[in-house]
Amino acid sequence: MLAAGRRRAGGDRGExxxxxxxxxxxxxxxxxxxxxxxxWMYARNIALTAAREGVxxxxxxxxxxSAGTARARETLQRIAGDSLTGTGVSSGGSxxxxxxxxxxxxxxxxxxxxxxxxxxxxxxxxERWTTP
Numbered sequence: 272m273l274a275a276g277r278r279r280a281g282g283d284r285g286e287x288x289x290x291x292x293x294x295x296x297x298x299x300x301x302x303x304x305x306x307x308x309x310x311w312m313y314a315r316n317i318a319l320t321a322a323r324e325g326v327x328x329x330x331x332x333x334x335x336x337s338a339g340t341a342r343a344r345e346t347l348q349r350i351a352g353d354s355l356t357g358t359g360v361s362s363g364g365s366x367x368x369x370x371x372x373x374x375x376x377x378x379x380x381x382x383x384x385x386x387x388x389x390x391x392x393x394x395x396x397x398e399r400w401t402t403p
Contacts, residue, residue, distance in 0.1 A: 317350055325373075330396065
């Protein structure tokens with residue numbers, strides 16, 4: 272009778288290890304996914320900041336056409352680092368409006384995925400003299 276009680280108590284040995292072996296990869300995957308999403312959001316913030324800085328420089332009264340893109344590129348060089356790679360800056364708009372678009376790639380932690388695309392733009396009216 273004593274031996275049967277010992278067998279029953281020992282039957283659950285290793286159950287926690289098996290459960291962890293099944294659950295732990297999902298926990299790691301979720302952690303990596305959260306960090307990856309945070310890196311992508313940070314890269315989007317960098318691109319938006321550069322686009323806004325470019326718009327602020329381009330909308331000034333009598334600013335040259337290249338002022339916005341130059342300011343956006345300078346901002347990217349200053350703050351992007353490795354958080355936003357393969358960047359591109361383009362400008363558009365009209366005589367009354369300016370628009371700056373910044374594109375790039377956020378780094379990827381997941382093997383096999385080269386990088387997540389980021390594209391942000393900002394626009395505002397140009398400063399100009401008007402008659403009342």
